[in-house]
Amino acid sequence: MRSVIWLVLLFTAAVVTATVLGRNDALVSVFYGTWRVDFSLNLFLFVVLASIFIVFAAMNAVQSLLNLPTRAREWREQKRERATNAALREALAELFAARYARAHRAAKRALDLQTITGGLESDVQFTVLAEMIAASGLHRMQDKRGRDEHVNRALALVRGRLGSSTAFDGLQLISAEWALEDRDAERGLALLAELPPGVARRTQALRLKLQAARLQRRPLDALQTARLLAKHQGFSAPAAQSLLRSLAIEAIDQAFDIDQLRRVWSHLDADDRRDAFVVARAAKRARSMGHADQGRTWLQPAWDAIATANADDRRELALALIECAPGVGSDWLPRIEAALAVHGHEPALVAAAGMAFADRQLWGKARRPLEQTASASVLPAPVRRQALRCLAAIAREEGQEEHALNYDQRAAAIE
Secondary structure, eight states: HHHHHHHHHHHHHHHHHHHHHHSSSOOOEEETTTTTEEEHHHHHHHHHHHHHHHHHHHHHHHHHTHHHHHHHHHHHHHHHHHHHHHHHHHHHHHHTTTTTHHHHHHHHHHHHHHTOTTTTTTHHHHHHHHHHHHHHHHTTOOOOOHHHHHHHHHHHHTOOOOHOOOOOHHHHHHHHHHHHHOOOOHOOOOHHSSSSSSHTTTTHHHHHHHHHHHHTHHHHHHHHHHHHHHHOSSSOOHHHHHHHHHHHHHHTTTTTTHHHHHHHHSSSSSHHOOOOOHHHHHHHHHHHHTOOHHHHHHHHHHHHHHHGOHHHHHHHOOOHHHOOOOOOOOHHHHHHHHHHHHHTTTTTHHHHHHHHHHTTHHHHHOOOOOOHHHHHTSSSSHHHHHHHHHHHHHHHTOOHHHHHHHHHHEEEEEE
């Protein structure tokens, strides 16, 4: 299509030229003193156009000659700028390749070249990026003093400067990450506290806050942050559930009296209080403090829904009830029997039923579940040992001292 257009234009120019200049009837006379020179109109027009072209070309040539020093200076500046950018790219590549000493040297070279490159001398983002690459290399080489010097120079450059908020946020985040890697949780939290509210809610900032809380052994704060991360899909669903469970259990384990344990329980989220593993750990912890009734109170909602729980959850709830069995009320018997009716083949539920029946002194109903518990190798050794001791107590109540002695010997043999 372009060729056709040029061909049409060429034909148009030929037609116009032939029409205007074809006859060549006019003359142009030039008088100079006693001289007279006659030109045809076509020749005169050609000479005028050629003269204009020659003058224009000469002016461009002179202008190019005069601008030659400026162009040479710009070429040298462009060459230095390319070298500076190449040094920065090299530093970044070396950092990714785990060649930290080379990355630091390349970043330093980029900074040195920047000082003599007019186009980059005032580029704040370039300076900050080079400083952070150099600091990253030194951090990996455990040169904390040199790393902090680079970070402080970068912070001094961007702090309070308009249009550099992104660079400042990046500096704060990576500095907080390095502080946590140095096991300095207080400094990490102080750096995170300087972030704007919007930046503090970003996934990376929340991850660092979670790491700092865990480093300071503050599981409740860590649990709150982990819940925010899970809400923003910072973890996969299984990982989030596992993390929240471990943090809730850690918070429970840090309670050293029943009042403190109750406060921890009240601070847990409703989802955490429905987790069978968390409920079981809280009940066991209450039992270890001599408050089995409180443990059973926390277990009751989970036991009411035990028929729909999975096998691992049922096992944890049953083992927790075994520890909280002393003083169990008669209101628990229907729950236990309902669970046995649905899942009577599971050793943990059978063991919980046997312990509850024995505590209520229902010797006839307790004997068979306790015998099954004593022979169930999948159960923990303390549970089997406790079942044998209950059988020994039942045998003594019935006057069968020989059987009781046998049960005691079997219990002592369990490691």
